[in-house]
Amino acid sequence: MTLTTTNFEQTAAREAEFQLATYKKMKLAAVRGRGAWVETSEGERFLDLYGGHAVAATGHCHPHVVEAIRAQAGELLFYSNLVYSEVRARAAEKLVSCAPAGITKAFFCNSGTEANENAMRMARMFTGRENIITFTGGFHGRTADAISATFLGKYREIGRPNVPGHLCAEFGSIASVAALADETVAAVMLEPIQSMAGVRQAQPEFYGALRELCDARGMLLIYDEVQTGVGRTGEWFFAGSKTGANVVPDIITLAKALGSGVPVGACLTTETVAAHIKENDLGTTFGGGMLAMAAVNATLEAIERDGMLENARTLEGYLRESLKVVPEVARVRGAGLLLGIEFTDEIAAKIHQGLLNEHIITGTSSDARVLRLLPPLCLKREEVDLFVEALKRVLS
Ligand SMILES: Cc1ncc(COP(=O)(O)O)c(C=O)c1O
DSSP: OOOOOOSHHHHHHHHHHHSOOOSOOOSOOEEEEEBTEEEETTSOEEEESSHHHHTOTTOBTOHHHHHHHHHHHHHOSOOOTTSOOHHHHHHHHHHHHHSOTTEEEEEEESSHHHHHHHHHHHHHHHHSOOEEEEEBTOOOOSSHHHHHTOBSTTHHHHTOSOOSOEEEEOTTOHHHHHHHOSTTEEEEEEOSEETTTTSEEOOHHHHHHHHHHHHHHTOEEEEEOTTTTTTTTSSSOSTTSTTTTTOOOSEEEEOGGGGBTBOOEEEEEEHHHHTTOOTTSSOOSSTTOHHHHHHHHHHHHHHHHTTHHHHHHHHHHHHHHHHTTOTTEEEEEEETTEEEEEESSSOHHHHHHHHHHTTEEOBOOSSTTEEEEOOOTTOOHHHHHHHHHHHHHHHO
16 A cells, blocks of 8 residues: 655654654655755745755756656666676776875775774774774764764764773874774774864864874875765865875775765775785675765756855855855854854754744754754855845844
């Protein structure tokens, strides 16, 4: 029997009846999306500055992405990595061509946590060492190894008993990394901008110092770019960007925006690391499937063709400028369209709800003062104006 949804209450009640209650949900049922807008079952439109948690970088239902997925679905939905595929070859080539010089190889998987698990495994295989240094405030996913690498609030506790092989350094402190970096350490892994922690960024010198320390002590450097990657910061990646002091890590992990909503993750790495990875060292059934690969190609093409990297940088500037007149805003953190609006008080949750009442979706973070914006990279100036006006109303 096919159940049809007629209104929000019915949908919400059925989700509650048949699903685990693992998410604190906003009171709306999304049925349709276009650009930066989401339409609900009640026909209401919401401006989505959360981007479905940084996934909808190309905007909701970008026509080029939708068309590519439709076309691929009619040809071949899936075949495993045991056969070659032109659409997979194109996705790997295109993705590597967007990456900074020196990053030459891709491995496809299905999610951010899985990309991080594989990145840590690669580092352990490459160095023959076991420990991974990660940072206070970093979030890396919810599977066993990734959650054990996560030193943010309650998350590590949820994953108990944590797996061994993890050390924690203070984000932004090179001395604290140096104190842990002995011959047991395979890699240092970080979110170069810590999103969930409230869009925290280290001083530019930190990234260069980390690169030097990793080289000096035989450790790999892994950037978890699950949020910062695929154009979010106004560059293809934080890795190799000016914002990131031009530092290139040994491994970059990606997910979220990579397939515009079709689940896909990836690890990108260098020729040197790749040379150590042999048949059967890594693998996953769905990684590199044709539908996901078509989505990757179309996502990267759409970002390029529509000039979304430049748009993200321009609108970052416009947002920062527009927010200068709001006295309750202490500062704006982040880069491109990964922004944390820091208020003078711990009011982010209230503002989030107030904006939702104004039909604007934003994100909170583990910092009660910080409201997060992760909108589609095709955001328009008029949409920023709508947000700033609504924010002023909510604050008053
Ligand atoms: C920086 C970062 N790494 C890893 C993950 C985990 O990704 P996924 O939920 O796709 O497993 C997330 C998810 O929010 C993330 O923000």
